[in-house]
Amino acid sequence: MSTNPSPQETDHRIGTALVVEDDPILALSIEDILLGAGSPKVTVCASTRQALAALEKEKPDVLVLDVHLVDRDDGWAVAELVTQLGPQPPRIVFSTGNPGAIPPAIASLGTVLTKPYAPEALIEAVSGTRRTGLFARIKGAISPD
Template sequence: MSPARQKTDGRKSRPKAKSLGRIVVVEDDAVLALALEDALLAAGASEVVLCPSTARALEALEEADAAAIVIDVHLADRDDGWALAELVNELGPRHPRIIFSTGSPEAIPPEIAGMGLMLEKPYDPVRLAEALASGTPKVGLLARLRGAVS
């Protein structure tokens, strides 16, 4: 089994290259989650942690720092993935970059949508990897408010 395919507790990692860092993927569709994981590892993620629930995502965020979090807005255990985004945003100025994954972008309140990049399902997993690799800065609510008062 190649290093990129070794699996332990829902995680895969690969040898060091230009790393996207540790990515937490919150997705309850197992097929999509695995496709995202493969695309992220191929693009240079040092680790991808798959989380099928909000509770598991919170555990993953407590275990170690993450460079980004990909949030399925409508999980089976909760129908408000944006609440997770609000919690992530509260981790401080160096919080993980937030990327929303949803089939209903219009259902996300604008003040929440502004916290991160929005990818409308269905999308090519390579598009997610490219977005992370591009280094497009995260734009959170506080940054938007600062910009409005400047």
């Protein structure tokens, strides 16, 4: 049973998404949230290797990336790669239990969500409505989103 907003209830379009997550339950949950929020296609990969193969076939609008994967502990290398995919790289959302482990230069490439996070936070991040600047980070440190 899904409690995610239907595409009709959202006022934004997410676009296609690539989810790189090695926890199968979390990957399915993220996929369900994105499809429920209006993404026309979600591709799920469990490893950096699978993600790179998927990126060779198509360029997603959004990349949701677990940074500690089963095959590499620096999953953010995928984020570095997608920034080279042309003038409009995919929106990047880092999904991690340890945000401090992401180098600041890498974290600045996208939005960092700390696991566990609410479905609404993911939708905001992938749709570009989540604010990620200094004041938003300070607000997040003072009170939960």
